[in-house]
Amino acid sequence: MIKHFFKKLGFSSAPFAGGIQPDMQKWTESSAIEICPLPPLLIVPMKQHIGQACSSLVKVGDHVLRGQKIAKAEGYVSVPVHAPTSGKVIKIEEHAIPHPSGMGLASIFIEPDGLDERDTSLQPITDWQNMDVGALRERVRVCGIAGLGGAAFPTFIKLVQDQRNPIETVILNGIECEPFLTNDHRLMVEHSQEILHGMKIIMHMVGAKQGIIAIEDNKADAIQSMQDTVDDANIEGLNIHVRVLPTRYPQGSEKQLIEVIIGKQVPAGKLPMHVGVICQNIGTTKAIYEAVVLGYPLTERVMTVSGDAVPNKGNLLVRLGTSMRFIYAQRGLENFEGLQILHGGPMMGERLRHPDIPVIKSSTGLLALSQDFFKQAHAVEEPCIRCGHCSEACPIGLTPNLLADHCRNEQLEKAADYHLFDCIECGACSYVCPSHIPLVHYFRFGKGQAAQVRREQNFAEASRQRSESRDTRIQREKDEKAAKRKKVRATHAPTPTEAEQGKE
Amino acid sequence: MLIHLSSPHIHSGDSIRSQMMSVIWALIPAALVSVYIFGWLAVLQISSCMLACLATEWLTLKWMGRSTSPIGDASAALTGLLLALTLPALTPWWMTILGGIFAIGLGKQVYGGLGYNPFNPALSARIILLISFPLQMTTWIIPLHASLSGLNLYDVSLAWTLFTSGIAALPQAVDAMTMASPLGYVKTAWTQGIGANEALQTYHYSYLNAFIGREAGSLGETSALALLLGGIYLLARHTITWHIPFSFLATVAVLAATANTLDPNHYTPPLFHLLAGGLMLCVFFMATDPVSSPVTPVGQLVFGVGCGVITWSIRTWGGYPEGAMFAVVLMNCAVPLIDHYCRPKVYGQARKKA
Ligand code: SF4
Ligand code: SF4
Numbered sequence: 141m142i143k144h145f146f147k148k149l150g151f152s153s154a155p156f157a158g159g160i161q162p163d164m165q166k167w168t169e170s171s172a173i174e175i176c177p178l179p180p181l182l183i184v185p186m187k188q189h190i191g192q193a194c195s196s197l198v199k200v201g202d203h204v205l206r207g208q209k210i211a212k213a214e215g216y217v218s219v220p221v222h223a224p225t226s227g228k229v230i231k232i233e234e235h236a237i238p239h240p241s242g243m244g245l246a247s248i249f250i251e252p253d254g255l256d257e258r259d260t261s262l263q264p265i266t267d268w269q270n271m272d273v274g275a276l277r278e279r280v281r282v283c284g285i286a287g288l289g290g291a292a293f294p295t296f297i298k299l300v301q302d303q304r305n306p307i308e309t310v311i312l313n314g315i316e317c318e319p320f321l322t323n324d325h326r327l328m329v330e331h332s333q334e335i336l337h338g339m340k341i342i343m344h345m346v347g348a349k350q351g352i353i354a355i356e357d358n359k360a361d362a363i364q365s366m367q368d369t370v371d372d373a374n375i376e377g378l379n380i381h382v383r384v385l386p387t388r389y390p391q392g393s394e395k396q397l398i399e400v401i402i403g404k405q406v407p408a409g410k411l412p413m414h415v416g417v418i419c420q421n422i423g424t425t426k427a428i429y430e431a432v433v434l435g436y437p438l439t440e441r442v443m444t445v446s447g448d449a450v451p452n453k454g455n456l457l458v459r460l461g462t463s464m465r466f467i468y469a470q471r472g473l474e475n476f477e478g479l480q481i482l483h484g485g486p487m488m489g490e491r492l493r494h495p496d497i498p499v500i501k502s503s504t505g506l507l508a509l510s511q512d513f514f515k516q517a518h519a520v521e522e523p524c525i526r527c528g529h530c531s532e533a534c535p536i537g538l539t540p541n542l543l544a545d546h547c548r549n550e551q552l553e554k555a556a557d558y559h560l561f562d563c564i565e566c567g568a569c570s571y572v573c574p575s576h577i578p579l580v581h582y583f584r585f586g587k588g589q590a591a592q593v594r595r596e597q598n599f600a601e602a603s604r605q606r607s608e609s610r611d612t613r614i615q616r617e618k619d620e621k622a623a624k625r626k627k628v629r630a631t632h633a634p635t636p637t638e639a640e641q642g643k644e
Numbered sequence: 645m646l647i648h649l650s651s652p653h654i655h656s657g658d659s660i661r662s663q664m665m666s667v668i669w670a671l672i673p674a675a676l677v678s679v680y681i682f683g684w685l686a687v688l689q690i691s692s693c694m695l696a697c698l699a700t701e702w703l704t705l706k707w708m709g710r711s712t713s714p715i716g717d718a719s720a721a722l723t724g725l726l727l728a729l730t731l732p733a734l735t736p737w738w739m740t741i742l743g744g745i746f747a748i749g750l751g752k753q754v755y756g757g758l759g760y761n762p763f764n765p766a767l768s769a770r771i772i773l774l775i776s777f778p779l780q781m782t783t784w785i786i787p788l789h790a791s792l793s794g795l796n797l798y799d800v801s802l803a804w805t806l807f808t809s810g811i812a813a814l815p816q817a818v819d820a821m822t823m824a825s826p827l828g829y830v831k832t833a834w835t836q837g838i839g840a841n842e843a844l845q846t847y848h849y850s851y852l853n854a855f856i857g858r859e860a861g862s863l864g865e866t867s868a869l870a871l872l873l874g875g876i877y878l879l880a881r882h883t884i885t886w887h888i889p890f891s892f893l894a895t896v897a898v899l900a901a902t903a904n905t906l907d908p909n910h911y912t913p914p915l916f917h918l919l920a921g922g923l924m925l926c927v928f929f930m931a932t933d934p935v936s937s938p939v940t941p942v943g944q945l946v947f948g949v950g951c952g953v954i955t956w957s958i959r960t961w962g963g964y965p966e967g968a969m970f971a972v973v974l975m976n977c978a979v980p981l982i983d984h985y986c987r988p989k990v991y992g993q994a995r996k997k998a
Contacts, residue, residue, distance in 0.1 A: 157991070162654060240649070319654060395991060408992040486653040509653065517655040522717075523759030525660055527934035528885070532941075537988040539939055559990045567652030574658040575759075581650035 155403075156396040158535040159388045160568045162319050162487070164358060168446050169322045171454040173330055176470055182224050182250045182461035184210065185237045188500040189286035190293045191217030196248060202229045205259035207437045209282070210248055219284045219294045222437040223250055224459040226257040236497050238483040240490040247498070250461070262435035273301060273345050276432060283431035284438045284501075289313065289324075289392075289421035290484055292502035295428065298418050299345045307346040308416035311401055312339055312425060314355040314362060315385070315392030318485025321505045323442040324422040326455045328355070328362035331426055332369040338429035339380065340373075342420055351380035352401055356387040389487065390566040394419045396535050408562065438501065445471050447507035449479045458499050464506055465495040473508055480514040482507040487567045522575040530569035530579060536562050540569035540579045547586030552593060555586050563587075660758070664718035666883045667929065670874035671725055674864040674925070677857045682733040682785070683797030686863050688807045689731060689740055694724030696744025704753040719758050723747050726929055727766035729864025730922060730969075731773075733785045733797075736810045739777060743769045763976050764933040767926075767969055774969075782965075784860035786823050825860045827921045827965040830912055839909035844916070854919040865922045875928035884932040887944035888951075892927045893918060895952020903960070911960065923955065926968035936976045943979075943986035950975045 187193035194211035204210055204223040211221040227250045234244040262283070268276055281296035301307070312335070316324040328335060343351050353370065355363050367382045383401065390396055394412060397419060399405050404415050412418055420428075423441060430436040439460055446453045451472035458467060464481070468474070482489040483497075484504050499506075530540035538559055546555040560583060569579045678686040701720035705712045714720075727747050731740060750772070751765030752758065761768075774781045797803055824832065826849055833843035853859050857867025864871075878884045896917050903911035917923070931937060931951050938947050951971045958967025 157988070160656070162656070399991075405992045408990075410992070480653070482653055486651070488651050489653065490651065491649045491653065507653075514653060516657065517653050518649065519655075519659075522660055523757065525663065525759050525934050526937070526939055527663060528939040528941075528944075529658070531939050531988065532885070534988075536991045538990065539983070539987055541939060542983060558987070559993070562990055562993070565651070570650075571652050571654065572656050572658060574660050574663050576655065576659070578650050580652065584650060 155400045156391070156535055157537055158533050158568060159390065160533050160571055161387065162389055162571060164319045164387070166320065166322050166325070166358070168444055168453045168455055169325055169359070171326070173326050173442055173455045173457055176456040176458045176462065176467060178225055178252050178254070178256065178459060179462045179466040180252070181463070182227070182252060182459060183235050183247050183463065183498040184221055184224065184250060184461040185235065185245045185247045185498060185500060186211045186221055187245055188221060188292060188460070188502065189219055190291060191215065193245070194218060194221050196232055196246070198229050198248065200229055200231055203227070204229060204250065205257050207262070207439055208259040209437070213281070217294055217297065219281055219286055219296070222284055222439050224439040224461045225250070225252045226255050227252040238490065238492060238497050238500060238503065240492070242493045260435070262437070264435045265432050268341055268432055269344060276341070276345050279432055280428055283427075283436070285424060285427050285431055286501045287421055288423035288427060288441055288501060288504070290488070290502050290504050292500070295424055298413075299342065301347050302413065305413045306416060307348045307413060307418055308350060309402060310339065310343050310346065310348045310351045311397060311417060311419045312351065312353040312422065313392055313394070313397060313419050314353055314359070314366070314422050315397060316359070317356065317387070317389045317392040318487050318504070320446045320507055321444045321485045323444045323455055323504060325359050325362050327422050327426060327442055328359070329365045332365045334426050334429045335366070335422060336369050336373055336380070337433065338425035340378065341428055341432050342425065346418060349379060351378070353380065353382045354385055354397060354401060355382060356391065357384050358387045390535055390564070390568060393535065393564055393566060395564070441499070441501065441503065443499065443503050444505040446505065447482070447509045448513050449473065449508040449510045460500060461498045463495070464492070464497050464499065467499070467506060468495055468508065476508070478511045480509045480511065482509065487571070488565065519576040521577050524575055524577055527574060529572040529574065533568040533572045535566060535568060536564060538563060541577070544577065544579045544582040547582040550589055552586065552590050556590070560586050560590070660717045660719065663883055663934075664722045666878065666881045668718060668722050668725060670877045671729065671864070671929065673870035673873045674729055674867060675725065677867040677870040678729065678863040681857060681866060682863060684800050684803030685733045685797050685806055688803060689733065689735065689863060690725060690728040692737060693728035693731070693740050693744050694721055696741045697721065697724030697727070697748050700745045700748035701753070704749060708753070714758060717758070720748055723752070723765045727769050729925065730766065730770045730862050732781060732783055732862050734783055734806065734810070735780060737807050739773060739780060743773050746772050759935055761935055762979070763973055764930045764936050767930045767972060771969055771973060782825070782828060784823055784825050786860065823860050825921065825965065826854065826916070827959065831965040840912045841909055844912070849916075851915060851919065862922065865925050868919045868924045871924035871928055875924070878928065878932070884928070885941065885944065887941050888932045888937060888948040889927050891945045891948025892931055892951045895949045896923065896956050899953065899956040917956065917959065921966040921968060923968045926972055930969070931972045936979065938979050938982045938986065940983060940986050940988055942988065943982040946982050946986055947975050947979070950978065
């Protein structure tokens, strides 16, 4: 209520609750995107998105072209995988993917032939304004586009027109609030035309009337570049605007950004489209442009290579499947002794055990941090002094210290009551905690435990149903048999011998 | 040793030590004023109390076979300073030391150390002392009136004698050097049927003196100004938030103003309440102690209001002249409940009916 009052008076400095202002360390913001050379070997995991894994369409020895579909989508929440360059399939086997557990996944190993020949079977679509929306959606799907902001959710699923939930606004997420990362920033500076073109396609596909490009005020050149491009485009009568927002983490999180832009929260258990909005990442939007207008499937992405241990930091255009060790070597880092490597930004990215892991669609950045740097964040945990800084920082409105207690004690029902499942794992709470309590770690633990319990319950439920149906089946058969026997007796007026036969 | 490797992988750089140090810095103005007013006596009280706390912390940790590294987080030093500032200047040395031992031993370590204590350690010690030694704990030296009391506290040897042998060692009569605190005076007067206005007049009470620290009181409680400066520093450093101080002070002020308007001769005016006794110290340094106060902003407002109501009630109707410390301790008991019912609104959820 008091907050509301202040908001009315115009005191609202933070339109979403909580949030923090970390040291952004955007060391690579003015390094132009460079092209990373082709590595001697590409390792393409058959699942690079959220959803079901693909199944291979090629076999060892096959020759493939760049952009050729090499693994097909299985199920609805899935997108195909394409060859990142032309070359030969040399093996198909499990390989480590970017995951903190170091887990592996079936992957296609391609030896580039150096020609980088493109598969040209997909035709460019220049008059998309006159195209059927369904066909465009199919194009986005077959081009393997998944959210390039880190979540890698198949993009085509979001690009729908639904009568019950008409989309009013398309928000282009140029926030990039994670420290270190500058890949979207550089894309906006260098490729504003393509991004705007992609945005028009998205607006056409979902039937939105308005487009907003949200950028934080720490990216002056990106704001300038997008504004210039939009000014030119608005001559055509389009309703697209650049919105400059104060820098604040985690503003780039979809829910927070929506609240800031349209002033409404996405209700729990609902999707952005239920409040008439979709959000798209900058890189994804450019990929949509390339898929539709150029007919290029997703085979490369821009990523930031940074961290205090990287001699030559920068933003690289990398083929999917390139080994991280190769990328680090390109930037002058070969010895990983005593270093920590991260996939993604420092707030939400995961620590990797080794760099022999390929780049995938969700790889926004690659960081290498010295032990000293890393240790500051991972100091020894001390007792909670209940200072409340974590609650203040939480953008969701949770009380992280109390929630962490419940998770630690495995009081899962209480944890759920304290909204464990609303936590977006943004890390703002851990960042501010003076006692260095790894709060997010406890939340992951709690969520894992809860998932385990659910699995066990489902299993128990399923076997209960199985045994129940077995019991009823046996009962039914018994009943049927008995009924038959009665019938037989009744119609045949059985003699004792017949009755005896019937028994057999 | 890296014990966990979950994100995030960067940190604000804040630590328990930096939190505690900022509170210590915030107490420096009050400590300086106490030294100015009570001379070497203040220095002796503060240093012995801090030493007692640090020694108790070290010994208990050793005895329990724990790491003694928490000494470095400055929380024991803070407790010592805070406790010393709540003591009357004439507290006998052994009582000061005992207070330090109580604070760390009974106020903190028995609960499992920092973070687990339901009450502020300095506050619990002060209350134990007040209940055990009510006379010594309410004997106030006449502040900054060397001429009045005939004591020169800037004289080291005199201060040392007072500290070690107590007030009895002095040639002058006790009455000549001590006086009641304004709150105590008014309360006594009231029981004798003397009205508030008249009592304040005979006391020669002055708001200005109370503000800058020249009325009788404990070492660090006399100067509202110094405490206010410290409080503002804490707010600016973001060590505390405005919720508890604001709601606590506002509640006392509103209650006092209402009662005072209804019957000015019976109830003392709001400003008197705000400047009197240990209120400022309690508001900014004890009620806001993170460990023993609610975590959520709404909870903190509720907590502050509760403290305010109890403080004013005890001062007005209770047996003790000062109620702020009891109020905080009573409200501390309610913290788990407050935390449970005053959770913030969760994104995308309709607010739950509690
Ligand atoms: S920030 Fe850390 S110490 Fe403070 S309340 Fe939260 S968990 Fe406890
Ligand atoms: S990680 Fe979860 S609990 Fe912590 S600030 Fe983010 S949303 Fe809140």
